[in-house]
Amino acid sequence: MDSLYLLIPLSVLLVLAIAAILVWAVISGQFDRLDDAGARALREEPDAPEDHTDAASRPPAKD
Amino acid sequence: MRSFCCYGCAFIAEQLFLAQAGARDREALNAAITPSADAATLLAPTAPTAQARVEVRGMVCAACGLLIEHQLRRLPGVVQAHVDFTAQRAFIAYDDKLVSRDEVLREIRRAGYETGAAERDARRAARVDLLRVLIAWLMMMQVMMLAVPLYLAAPGDVAPDIEQLMRIASLILTLPVVLFSAQPLYRAAWSQVRIGSIGMDVPVVLGIGAAFVASGIATMTARGHVYFDSVTMFVALVLGTRWLLARGLAAAREHIENARRHSTLGAQRLVAFPSSLATESISAEKLRVGDRVLVPPGETVPADGVVVHGRSSCSQAWLTGESTPIEKSSGAPVLAGSVNLDQPMVVEVTRRGEATSLAALQRLVDEAGRDRPRVVEFANRVAVYFLWAVLAITALTVIGWWIVDPAQALPNAIAVLVATCPCALSLAAPAAFSAAQSALAQSRVLLARTAALETLAQVNVLACDKTGTLTTGDPSLLKQLLLREGDPEQMLAIAASMETMSTHPYARALLHAAQTLAMPLPTLTDGRVEASAGIEATVGRQRYRLGKIDFALPEKLASQRGGVAAIVTNEGLAASSYIVLADDAGAIAVFAFGERLRDDAPALVDAAAARGVEVVLLSGDRREPVQTVAKALGIERALAHQTPDSKRSWVAGQQSAGHQVAMLGDGLNDAPVIAQADVSIALAGGSMLAQARADFIVLNSRLSDVEYTLAAAHRARRIVRQNLAWAFVYNVVIIPMAAFGFVSPAVAAAGMAASSLAVVANALRAKNVRTGGARPR
Numbered sequence: 001m002d003s004l005y006l007l008i009p010l011s012v013l014l015v016l017a018i019a020a021i022l023v024w025a026v027i028s029g030q031f032d033r034l035d036d037a038g039a040r041a042l043r044e045e046p047d048a049p050e051d052h053t054d055a056a057s058r059p060p061a062k063d
Numbered sequence: 064m065r066s067f068c069c070y071g072c073a074f075i076a077e078q079l080f081l082a083q084a085g086a087r088d089r090e091a092l093n094a095a096i097t098p099s100a101d102a103a104t105l106l107a108p109t110a111p112t113a114q115a116r117v118e119v120r121g122m123v124c125a126a127c128g129l130l131i132e133h134q135l136r137r138l139p140g141v142v143q144a145h146v147d148f149t150a151q152r153a154f155i156a157y158d159d160k161l162v163s164r165d166e167v168l169r170e171i172r173r174a175g176y177e178t179g180a181a182e183r184d185a186r187r188a189a190r191v192d193l194l195r196v197l198i199a200w201l202m203m204m205q206v207m208m209l210a211v212p213l214y215l216a217a218p219g220d221v222a223p224d225i226e227q228l229m230r231i232a233s234l235i236l237t238l239p240v241v242l243f244s245a246q247p248l249y250r251a252a253w254s255q256v257r258i259g260s261i262g263m264d265v266p267v268v269l270g271i272g273a274a275f276v277a278s279g280i281a282t283m284t285a286r287g288h289v290y291f292d293s294v295t296m297f298v299a300l301v302l303g304t305r306w307l308l309a310r311g312l313a314a315a316r317e318h319i320e321n322a323r324r325h326s327t328l329g330a331q332r333l334v335a336f337p338s339s340l341a342t343e344s345i346s347a348e349k350l351r352v353g354d355r356v357l358v359p360p361g362e363t364v365p366a367d368g369v370v371v372h373g374r375s376s377c378s379q380a381w382l383t384g385e386s387t388p389i390e391k392s393s394g395a396p397v398l399a400g401s402v403n404l405d406q407p408m409v410v411e412v413t414r415r416g417e418a419t420s421l422a423a424l425q426r427l428v429d430e431a432g433r434d435r436p437r438v439v440e441f442a443n444r445v446a447v448y449f450l451w452a453v454l455a456i457t458a459l460t461v462i463g464w465w466i467v468d469p470a471q472a473l474p475n476a477i478a479v480l481v482a483t484c485p486c487a488l489s490l491a492a493p494a495a496f497s498a499a500q501s502a503l504a505q506s507r508v509l510l511a512r513t514a515a516l517e518t519l520a521q522v523n524v525l526a527c528d529k530t531g532t533l534t535t536g537d538p539s540l541l542k543q544l545l546l547r548e549g550d551p552e553q554m555l556a557i558a559a560s561m562e563t564m565s566t567h568p569y570a571r572a573l574l575h576a577a578q579t580l581a582m583p584l585p586t587l588t589d590g591r592v593e594a595s596a597g598i599e600a601t602v603g604r605q606r607y608r609l610g611k612i613d614f615a616l617p618e619k620l621a622s623q624r625g626g627v628a629a630i631v632t633n634e635g636l637a638a639s640s641y642i643v644l645a646d647d648a649g650a651i652a653v654f655a656f657g658e659r660l661r662d663d664a665p666a667l668v669d670a671a672a673a674r675g676v677e678v679v680l681l682s683g684d685r686r687e688p689v690q691t692v693a694k695a696l697g698i699e700r701a702l703a704h705q706t707p708d709s710k711r712s713w714v715a716g717q718q719s720a721g722h723q724v725a726m727l728g729d730g731l732n733d734a735p736v737i738a739q740a741d742v743s744i745a746l747a748g749g750s751m752l753a754q755a756r757a758d759f760i761v762l763n764s765r766l767s768d769v770e771y772t773l774a775a776a777h778r779a780r781r782i783v784r785q786n787l788a789w790a791f792v793y794n795v796v797i798i799p800m801a802a803f804g805f806v807s808p809a810v811a812a813a814g815m816a817a818s819s820l821a822v823v824a825n826a827l828r829a830k831n832v833r834t835g836g837a838r839p840r
Binding site: 004005008009011012015018019022023026027029031032 | 186189190191193194197198201202205208209225228229232235236239
């Protein structure tokens with residue numbers, strides 16, 4: 001039983017470490033596009049944030 | 064004073080109240096919204112020099128959008144403000160010399176909403192939301208690991224100091240959940256308290272708070288029971304469910320928004336018309352009155368106008384529901400949104416932008432949308448009573464035990480708070496809806512508003528459009544009549560061969576019908592197309608004419624016209640349109656066209672009837688085709704010659720008679736009705752998605768998917784009811800037991816956990832939707 005005095009705190013530390021990795025993974029965008037990760041190599045442009053500001057300056061869409 | 068679901072509704076109610084009643088309401092509202100004439104002249108040079116598209120968060124219903132528009136239009140320099148509730152976006156056109164983008168954004172925030180100034184913020188917010196869910200689940204699993212041994216151990220098995228160590232470990236692991244993951248719950252609860260409209264979040268936060276504080280005290284004093292496992296599991300389940308729901312909604316919105324962004328109506332303006340046919344491509348918004356535009360076959364007319372050159376036929380099905388193409392020649396007016404069918408035309412613009420019939424339809428939609436403030440969700444209304452009941456019982460418990468045994472007062476009060484399960488209540492609806500939503504997404508049905516699922520299950524009238532909804536929009540060959548001895552297949556082959564020269568819908572229908580023929584199409588020579596009349600060509604050595612009766616039977620054969628027309632009438636084909644194939648000797652065959660019912664239409668009508676939903680046909684088309692379709696499907700009520708506005712008032716009439724009406728259409732020409740109806744479904748695949756506005760959008764344009772949607776809504780409702788019933792029974796049993804001190808802490812925690820799990824497990828069944836017929840894969 002004595003080993004528990006060490007193992008329980010260790011397990012807590014381990015979980016906190018996993019949580020830290022999770023934080024890094026999510027915040028750095030690892031989970032942003034899960035649906036089309038396979039198509040990433042095909043996209044030419046880098047995943048730049050789309051501009052939202054200048055709808056006026058965009059050329060009129062044409063089919 | 065009643066409470067409102069959001070600032071927007073409160074605002075609308077206030078405006079309506081101020082304006083008293085009746086027709087003055089809208090005038091008053093408009094007067095309040097549009098700047099007065101003086102202001103307009105003062106600001107005369109105001110022309111929009113900049114536009115902004117802003118993501119707005121925190122809108123609860125369409126009324127919020129109106130509130131924001133109202134606020135924005137009061138700002139000097141803002142020329143146009145339009146808020147799209149479905150897309151959660153605001154479109155603002157403003158003069159950047161008078162007002163800055165930041166001021167505009169600040170105005171939206173002042174109205175009580177959040178703006179996502181840039182996509183980066185939204186992306187960051189999405190990441191944080193995901194993180195909250197993941198952290199909650201990770202910690203839940205770990206806390207469970209520590210909790211389960213204690214549940215399983217016999218008394219005395221675990222040394223007291225080990226147990227204390229496990230409690231402290233659980234506390235540490237629960238802290239991130241309570242401090243970080245649950246933040247959105249606190250925020251929601253606080254804003255509900257602040258505006259005095261209690262929702263589900265308040266009891267939820269109260270439950271979390273009570274359990275956590277009680278467990279914290281128990282850990283500090285090393286006495287009593289800890290509920291960390293319940294807290295983490297509850298937060299994980301609530302957040303997980305809400306995250307799934309939100310992600311589904313966001314995906315649907317993005318889909319619609321992308322389609323809209325890529326489908327600005329274009330126009331081909333003729334630069335110097337009579338002398339040259341050179342065109343430039345511009346956006347339809349930039350057209351001016353007097354401009355001449357070229358409309359090639361298959362394209363949409365970009366603005367209301369008059370045909371100045373060319374002769375063609377146009378389909379106005381999207382606007383009026385009329386299925387038969389209408390002839391347009393020089394001088395004929397054409398409406399924006401109608402589709403040119405066979406020959407290029409030159410159209411002179413007479414009205415543009417705001418004034419066009421398409422825009423007028425759009426305005427009708429907006430008005431109808433505003434007339435429909437949503438009631439607060441059922442669960443939220445229950446939450447208020449639930450909250451007060453729990454608080455009252457807790458207070459009674461404290462008072463009662465204070466008299467009997469003061470030492471038991473606090474533990475029992477906490478037991479009441481913890482054992483009471485707001486989880487079942489708060490998870491009941493969202494979990495089932497999110498499961499149903501994901502089932503719908505798999506069959507490519509977009510859900511734009513979660514509450515729509517709930518409403519759809521209550522609907523008892525399903526109003527359907529005809530053209531393009533119950534029928535395939537394009538005409539198809541219904542019947543071929545031979546007027547002379549001959550091989551029908553050969554005649555069809557000749558006609559189809561001639562029609563390869565045309566792009567008219569009838570030509571497509573003939574070619575489609577000819578695909579089933581065994582023989583190859585004969586080659587033809589010396590073909591000639593006369594616009595909007597017919598085709599003349601030589602096949603073999605015979606000269607054939609195919610087209611309208613007057614064209615196929617020219618002057619020298621005019622005596623036959625009456626006879627052919629009589630035969631056609633005798634066949635009962637008066638309602639359908641037909642073309643005639645003739646040679647030099649006279650008429651050979653008649654091809655009759657009409658709309659064909661969709662294959663899955665009868666199944667939908669039957670399935671609706673089986674669920675107690677009456678299908679009503681509302682069509683802009685003429686009486687005969689409407690009656691034909693109604694009879695074929697066994698629909699009792701079918702209304703012909705309907706305009707968008709008369710459809711809307713019919714729906715409003717049904718609603719005031721106490722019915723809940725769902726509208727099924729293509730999402731565009733029925734737009735005003737769609738907004739008026741309690742809930743709406745649009746069959747809109749491909750390019751039509753861009754214009755479609757509805758609560759459900761069926762991307763595959765299949766009626767079987769509509770049936771599926773209906774089934775999903777009913778199933779979700781049944782499951783929500785089961786969940787609510789379970790939550791009710793559980794609480795009725797556990798609360799008195801907890802109040803009287805019969806519930807040991809372990810039982811309270813286990814009960815709370817089991818209740819949440821049962822509700823979620825039951826909700827997941829909402830995914831397995833079964834319809835009457837076999838599901839097409």
